[in-house]
Amino acid sequence: MSAPNRNTRWARTLADEFGRHGLGHVCVGSGSRSAPLVEAFVRDGRFTVHPHVDERSAGFFALGIVSSLGRPAAVVTTSGTATANLFAAVIEASQTDLPLLVLTADRPAILRGLDANQTIGQASLYGTYPRLAIDLPVPRPDGADLAHLRTAVARAWAAATGAGGIAGPVHLNVQFEKPLEPVAVPGDALTGTPDASIVGREADRPFTIVSGDRGGPDAGAMLASRVRDARRPLIVCGPSPDPRVGRAALSFAGATGAPLLADPLSGARFGPGAARTAVAWADAVLATPEARRALRPDLVVRIGPAPTSSAVNGFLSELGETDHVVVDAGRRWKDHAHTATVVLRVDPAVALVSARDGAHTLDAGWRESWCAASDAASEVLIPILAEDWFEGAIAARVAAELPERGTFFIGNSMPIRDVDAFAAPSDADVRTVGFRGASGIDGNVSGALGACAGRCSPTAALMGDLTLLHDVGALLMAEAPPSPLQLIVVQNRGGGIFHMLPIRDFDPPFTRHVVMPHDVSIAAVAEAAGIPHRLTESAAELEAELRAGWGRAEIRILEAPVERERNWRRRRSALEVAGQAAAGALAPD
Numbered sequence: 001m002s003a004p005n006r007n008t009r010w011a012r013t014l015a016d017e018f019g020r021h022g023l024g025h026v027c028v029g030s031g032s033r034s035a036p037l038v039e040a041f042v043r044d045g046r047f048t049v050h051p052h053v054d055e056r057s058a059g060f061f062a063l064g065i066v067s068s069l070g071r072p073a074a075v076v077t078t079s080g081t082a083t084a085n086l087f088a089a090v091i092e093a094s095q096t097d098l099p100l101l102v103l104t105a106d107r108p109a110i111l112r113g114l115d116a117n118q119t120i121g122q123a124s125l126y127g128t129y130p131r132l133a134i135d136l137p138v139p140r141p142d143g144a145d146l147a148h149l150r151t152a153v154a155r156a157w158a159a160a161t162g163a164g165g166i167a168g169p170v171h172l173n174v175q176f177e178k179p180l181e182p183v184a185v186p187g188d189a190l191t192g193t194p195d196a197s198i199v200g201r202e203a204d205r206p207f208t209i210v211s212g213d214r215g216g217p218d219a220g221a222m223l224a225s226r227v228r229d230a231r232r233p234l235i236v237c238g239p240s241p242d243p244r245v246g247r248a249a250l251s252f253a254g255a256t257g258a259p260l261l262a263d264p265l266s267g268a269r270f271g272p273g274a275a276r277t278a279v280a281w282a283d284a285v286l287a288t289p290e291a292r293r294a295l296r297p298d299l300v301v302r303i304g305p306a307p308t309s310s311a312v313n314g315f316l317s318e319l320g321e322t323d324h325v326v327v328d329a330g331r332r333w334k335d336h337a338h339t340a341t342v343v344l345r346v347d348p349a350v351a352l353v354s355a356r357d358g359a360h361t362l363d364a365g366w367r368e369s370w371c372a373a374s375d376a377a378s379e380v381l382i383p384i385l386a387e388d389w390f391e392g393a394i395a396a397r398v399a400a401e402l403p404e405r406g407t408f409f410i411g412n413s414m415p416i417r418d419v420d421a422f423a424a425p426s427d428a429d430v431r432t433v434g435f436r437g438a439s440g441i442d443g444n445v446s447g448a449l450g451a452c453a454g455r456c457s458p459t460a461a462l463m464g465d466l467t468l469l470h471d472v473g474a475l476l477m478a479e480a481p482p483s484p485l486q487l488i489v490v491q492n493r494g495g496g497i498f499h500m501l502p503i504r505d506f507d508p509p510f511t512r513h514v515v516m517p518h519d520v521s522i523a524a525v526a527e528a529a530g531i532p533h534r535l536t537e538s539a540a541e542l543e544a545e546l547r548a549g550w551g552r553a554e555i556r557i558l559e560a561p562v563e564r565e566r567n568w569r570r571r572r573s574a575l576e577v578a579g580q581a582a583a584g585a586l587a588p589d
Helices: 006-021 035-044 055-069 087-096 143-161 217-229 243-256 289-294 310-317 348-358 364-387 391-400 414-422 444-455 465-470 472-476 496-500 510-515 522-529 539-549 564-586
Strands: 025-029 048-052 073-077 100-106 132-136 170-175 233-237 260-262 299-303 323-327 342-344 407-410 431-433 459-464 485-491 533-535 555-561
Touching: 006 035, 006 143, 006 170, 025 035, 025 055, 025 444, 035 048, 035 073, 035 100, 048 055, 048 444, 055 073, 055 087, 055 100, 055 431, 055 444, 055 472, 087 100, 100 143, 132 143, 143 170, 217 299, 217 323, 217 342, 217 348, 233 243, 243 260, 243 348, 289 364, 289 564, 323 348, 364 391, 364 539, 364 564, 391 414, 391 459, 391 485, 391 539, 391 564, 407 414, 407 444, 414 459, 414 496, 414 564, 431 444, 444 459, 444 465, 444 472, 444 485, 459 465, 465 472, 465 485, 465 522, 472 522, 485 539, 496 564, 522 533, 522 555, 539 555
Parallel strands: 025 048, 025 073, 073 100, 100 170, 132 170, 233 260, 233 299, 299 323, 323 342, 407 431, 407 459, 459 485, 485 555, 533 555
Antiparallel strands: none
16 A cells, blocks of 8 residues: 555554444544544545544544444544543443543653653553454554554454444554654655555455444343243333334334334334333323233233333333243343343344244234223323424424434433333434443433534434533534434523432522523523524424424524423423323223
8 A cells, every 4th residue: 555654554554444444523632642543545436534622522423423423533633631621421321331432642661661652552442342352552653553443443343343243432543653744754664565454455345344242042042932922912112222122123023013112213213113112101191000911911021121101111020920021132231220020132123023923913902901091091191292282292293303314312311211201103204323332421412413524414403401511512523414414402500400300309400400490591602603593382383393393404493492490390290190090091891
């Protein structure tokens, strides 16, 4: 590979090998030590390179791309504390099994532990969170070392994508000595006939292909047998970054007739078949002890991690000796409530497809009970959500106005809970994205920007005001998106989620030190970022603005103000009334 010096050749070889594996998006931070990597990715032509001033934003932007595409994205930083700013994104990627490639440029190892400027211990900076961490040596100009480099890229790609294991973040620490620019250096020219280590495999093949079998047929047969032996099975699908899982859950539930409770981020709440297969309004349906007794299953099949809904999680915790099968291939143990009786460590999508072919259709009465409760709750909730203005109504309206093949980024704190409680299943072909691995509000704006850039599809992002302000720097430096991106910001002047906790009854310190009210103008933030801003104060206004915004590839902020205390009361009363209606529909004649 033609290059004026060993650093340039090293970086270009690394970029070439990542391109051969299929990497498409690279987020880069500013800095000097990473110059060889940045030059290589920009020069290559196979990558979309996204520049970022803030490395924290770059990390979450990359996660937005990964979440929306289901494929790895890379983030490149210079040396020193720039690398530490990626830690939160690495944690989220690890907790959610997302294939994030972290490339940190570093000074030579010989300078570690001394007073060399901008030199810190980067090699194992992210601790146990990466699936693989490789501290690459200082570049050398011979083919044997380039073979080592290409193999390291293959190992990184395999570890990140979960070949033979669990997907997640991978860290390559890339040392460089000066010169960092692509200038000629005597003695760095390669000699001899170029081999595959230098120019790569023929036909643009990867240097090394790693494959792994995560199985499923045997687990599918076991799962099908369990469902056949049950009279009242219940399927619960938790958040998943893999769209195959949601589709497989819908298919399995549809084939067996088993009720399906689908988390908003499961891939089974929105999509073809979801409206007739997934149970709506689970928070309301399970609100009363009477309903929970009437709907008690004799088998739970939980796919992936625990769902967002506290009502669903509480219901599962009450089931005691009920057979509870967890199907998940993730690295973490997905049973914090200790309810599992069987854990199948396999690819859920493969297992569910296999189980579908061996299962049988259940008696319709079991599903009809869930449908009756859901229909009764619907009769109460739909008029409330159409006529009232609180955070649940805002979430429902945004979900209802998502365009076909669009992307729905759901922020943490109250938005994900409100979508879960008040957004009905829909057949719209929509990809949902969110960061529930560590459930933080950090990086949500960057994640929404990355999701829009990754899928190049119309994107709605629902988030709270504190979430926006926590990552406001991402807006100030954002480039024009490839598709419309509408940020719906619920403005409640603080942390509205804390009204759900008992601390709300103790003031002080509740308002000032827990909620932390603020007077920041969202309109002023939008103006500073050069972004159109609209104030929406009713469902009709929000609906009109959403529909108007899908025609232009720009970022817009739709501010939806609510009053915290009233919002909490209205949310609680809506679920209580709907819950009573659901329980009434289940009462014996």
